[in-house]
Amino acid sequence: MTIDHESVPRSGGPLSGPRLPATGLLDRPTGAAYTRAVPSPRRHRRTTRSRLALPLALVQVDAIALCTGTGIANRVMDPTVPLAPLVGAAAVLPLLLVLNLAGGLYRTRLTLSVLDELPALAVRAVVATAFAVTLAGCLDGRWPDCGPATPARLTVLLGAQLLIAAVGRGFLYHLVRRIRRGRPSPVLVLGAGRLGRTVAAALREHGEYGMRPVGFLDADPPLLAGGTDLPVLGGREALEREVHRHRIHHVIATAGAADEAETAATLRDAVRLGCQVWLVPALREHGSLPTAPIAGGDHLWGFPCLRLGSPAMRRPGWAVKRALDVTAAGTGLLLLAPVLALCALAVRFDTGPGVLFRQQRTGLDGRVFTVLKFRTLRPSNEHESATRWNIAQDHRMGAVGRLLRKSSLDELPQLWNVLRGDMSLVGPRPERPYFVMRFSQAYPEYADRHRVPVGLTGLAQVNGLRGDTSIEDRARFDNRYIESWSLWQDVKILCRTAALMLHPDGS
Numbered sequence: 074m075t076i077d078h079e080s081v082p083r084s085g086g087p088l089s090g091p092r093l094p095a096t097g098l099l100d101r102p103t104g105a106a107y108t109r110a111v112p113s114p115r116r117h118r119r120t121t122r123s124r125l126a127l128p129l130a131l132v133q134v135d136a137i138a139l140c141t142g143t144g145i146a147n148r149v150m151d152p153t154v155p156l157a158p159l160v161g162a163a164a165v166l167p168l169l170l171v172l173n174l175a176g177g178l179y180r181t182r183l184t185l186s187v188l189d190e191l192p193a194l195a196v197r198a199v200v201a202t203a204f205a206v207t208l209a210g211c212l213d214g215r216w217p218d219c220g221p222a223t224p225a226r227l228t229v230l231l232g233a234q235l236l237i238a239a240v241g242r243g244f245l246y247h248l249v250r251r252i253r254r255g256r257p258s259p260v261l262v263l264g265a266g267r268l269g270r271t272v273a274a275a276l277r278e279h280g281e282y283g284m285r286p287v288g289f290l291d292a293d294p295p296l297l298a299g300g301t302d303l304p305v306l307g308g309r310e311a312l313e314r315e316v317h318r319h320r321i322h323h324v325i326a327t328a329g330a331a332d333e334a335e336t337a338a339t340l341r342d343a344v345r346l347g348c349q350v351w352l353v354p355a356l357r358e359h360g361s362l363p364t365a366p367i368a369g370g371d372h373l374w375g376f377p378c379l380r381l382g383s384p385a386m387r388r389p390g391w392a393v394k395r396a397l398d399v400t401a402a403g404t405g406l407l408l409l410a411p412v413l414a415l416c417a418l419a420v421r422f423d424t425g426p427g428v429l430f431r432q433q434r435t436g437l438d439g440r441v442f443t444v445l446k447f448r449t450l451r452p453s454n455e456h457e458s459a460t461r462w463n464i465a466q467d468h469r470m471g472a473v474g475r476l477l478r479k480s481s482l483d484e485l486p487q488l489w490n491v492l493r494g495d496m497s498l499v500g501p502r503p504e505r506p507y508f509v510m511r512f513s514q515a516y517p518e519y520a521d522r523h524r525v526p527v528g529l530t531g532l533a534q535v536n537g538l539r540g541d542t543s544i545e546d547r548a549r550f551d552n553r554y555i556e557s558w559s560l561w562q563d564v565k566i567l568c569r570t571a572a573l574m575l576h577p578d579g580s
Contacts, residue, residue, distance in 0.1 A: 124349070127249060128179040134241035135173060139166050139201075142234030149229050168223060169201040183282055183351070183371045183378060185246040187239050194238055198231055253283025260284040261312070263339060264327040265294035265305050272327055272353055273303055275374040287319050292335055309339040316346050324348045327371075328355035334517040340381065341521055352382040385525055385558035393560060398498050402491035409485060416482055422446050423473035429486060431568040434503035437526045441506055442495040445486035449474030481574060485530055498527025501551035501562040512544050519544065522551040526556070532562075533571040 143165075173179060176193050213456075251478065253315070257280060262273045273286040292308030306315050315321060324343040343350050353376050371378040385391060420428040430448040433441050477483035490496040496503065501522040513520040532548035533539075554562070 080498070091299035106195045116391070124181060127181050127245075129465055130245055131179050131242065132170060134245060135170065135238055136166060138234045138238035138241060139169055142230050142232075145233040146226050146230040157226065165201045165204065168204055169197060172197040172200060180380070182351075183373050185249060187243045187246065190242065191235070191239060195231075195235055202227055202231060233333055238348040250281045250283075254280035257283050259287045260323040260325060261288060261290055261306070261315060261319075261321055261343075262286050262303075262325050263290045263336065263343075265289035265291040266327065266356060266374060267295075268353065272325060272373065273377060275376070276325075279374055284323055284325075286325075287321075290324075290339060309335050312339055313346060314341050316343070317350060321348055323351065325351045325353060325378075327353045336518060338521065341524070344381060344384055344532070345524070351380065352379040353377070354379070382556075385555055388558070390560045392430050394497065394563060395494075397560075397563075398491050401498055403489050409488075411490060412482070413485060416477065416485065418446050420449075420472045420477070424448050424450065433506055434527070435494055435509040435523065436503055436507050437523060439509075439520075439523050442490070444495070444503060445489055447477055447483040447486060449478050449483055484529065491529065495526075497526040497528045499554075499566045500526050501531050501554070502547075505513065512548075513567035516545050516548050518552055519548040522548060522555070525555050530566060530570040532566055535566050535573060 176197060176430070178190055178193055178197075179374075245311070260276065262269050269289060273289070276282055276284045276286050288301055288304045288306040290308060290312060291305055294305045324340070325342055340350055340352075351373070353373065357557035371380060382388075417428045428448055430444050430446045432446070434444045436442050474483075487496060491498060509519070533547040533553060536550055538547045538550060554566075
C-alpha cells in the first residue's frame with residue numbers, strides 16, 4: 074500500500090550532517106517527542122458555546138426570512154390566501170442553509186457588515202429558488218401546496234426574503250457590536266514588531282472588534298522607539314500559561330516575529346489550545362488577499378486578516394474519514410486474504426518461521442504502537458531493528474524480500490493497524506521512536522506531524538519524497554497535509570498512490 078521505503082535521507086539529514094543545538098527531546102521518555110496541548114473540557118465547552126451563538130442566530134434569521142418571505146409572496150399574489158409563512162418553504166430552506174454555510178455566511182467575523190454579505194446572500198437565494206422552481210415543475214408548475222410558481226411570485230419572494238434577512242442581520246450585528254464593546258475578549262498579539270504594535274493599538278481604540286490585547290508573544294522582541302505599555306510575555310513557552318491565565322480565545326499573529334519556525338509552532342499550539350487564530354500579513358497590496366466572506370477573509374481596521382481553520386481532527390469530516398478507514402481496511406483484509414496468504418507462504422520459505430515483522434513506531438500525539446509488516450530480512454538484534462535506517466541494499470535480503478519491498482506488498486498487514494485505529498489510510502508516514510527524537514531535534518516542524526494519526530501513505534510520498542529524500546521536505550509536506558486536510562484530499566492521495574504502485578517509476 075505505501076510507497077515509502079527506508080533509505081538514507083538527503084539534504085544534510087541529521088544522521089550525516091551537522092548536529093543542531095539540542096532541544097531536550099533526547100532526554101524525554103520514548104514517545105514523548107510531541108505533547109499535545111489540549112484545552113480543559115469546561116473551557117472548551119464555554120468557547121464552543123460562545124462561538125456558536127452568532128452562527129445559530131444567523132441561521133434563525135435566514136430561516137425566518139425565507140419562511141416569512143414565502144408567506145408574503147403567497148398573500149401578495151392571492152389576498153384571499155391566509156398568511157402562512159411555513160407553507161412552501163420546507164423544500165427550499167435546507168438547501169439555502171447549506172449554501173450559506175458552505176459560503177462562509179455563518180462564520181464569526183471581525184468586521185460585521187450586511188452590505189458585504191448581501192451579494193452572496195442574493196446569489197444563494199436565487200440558486201435555492203431555482204431549485205424550488207425545478208421542484209415545482211415536477212409538481213405540475215406549483216409550489217408544494219402554494220399555487221403556481223410564476224415569475225411575479227418568485228420576484229416577490231426573493232425581494233421579501235432578502236429584505237427581511239438584511240434587516241435581521243443588521244439588527245443582530247448591532248447587538249453583537251454593543252456586546253463586544255461592553256465585554257471585550259482578551260487577546261494575545263504574536264509579534265512585538267511595528268505591525269504588531271499598530272494592530273494592538275487599533276484593537277484598543279476600536280471596541281467594535283471586541284478584543285482587548287493583554288500582551289505580546291515574541292521570543293526576541295525588537296527595540297522600537299515610542300513603545301507601548303503592553304508587556305512582552307515571552308515566547309512560545311508562555312503561550313499555554315497565558316491562555317489559561319487570561320482565558321484567551323483569540324490570537325492575532327503579525328509579521329515581524331524574530332523566528333519564523335517558532336512562530337509557526339506557536340500558531341499550531343494556539344490552534345490546539347482552542348484559540349481562534351488570525352493572521353495579519355505584511356503584504357497588503359490591493360487584491361492580493363481575500364476579504365470576501367466566502368473566501369474566509371476579513372479585515373481589522375484596514376489590515377487584511379486571514380482566519381486559520383480548526384484542527385483537522387475537530388472538523389466534521391474527520392468522523393467520516395475514520396468510518397472510511399474502518400470500512401476500507403476491513404474490506405481490504407477480506408478481499409486481499411489470498412494475496413496475504415501467498416505473501417506469508419513466500420516469506421515462510423524465504424526467511425523461515427515468523428512471517429510477520431513487528432516494530433515500534435510513533436503515532437498520534439507521540440504515542441508508540443506496534444506496526445505489522447511482512448518480514449523481508451532478519452535483523453541481527455533488536456537494537457539494529459530500532460536504530461538502523463537503511464536496509465534497502467542489505468545483502469541478507471533475498472529475492473522474495475526485494476519483491477515484497479519493491480511492490481509494497483510487505484506493508485499490507487498494516488491494514489490491521491488501520492482497523493485497530495493505530496493508523497489511517499492517509500497521513501504522515503510513521504517512524505521509529507529513535508529517529509523521531511533525532512529528526513525532531515534537527516527539524517523544528519517534524520514533531521508537529523503527530524497532530525493526526527499516521528498513515529499508510531501521505532502527501533509527501535505521492536510527491537516523490539520517499540527513499541533517499543529530504544526529511545525536512547517530508548515534514549513540510551506532512552504539515553501542509555494536516556493544515557489543509559479534507560476528505561477530497563485523502564481521495565486524491567489514495568488515487569495517486571494506486572497509480573504509483575502500478576507505475577513505480579512514474580511512467
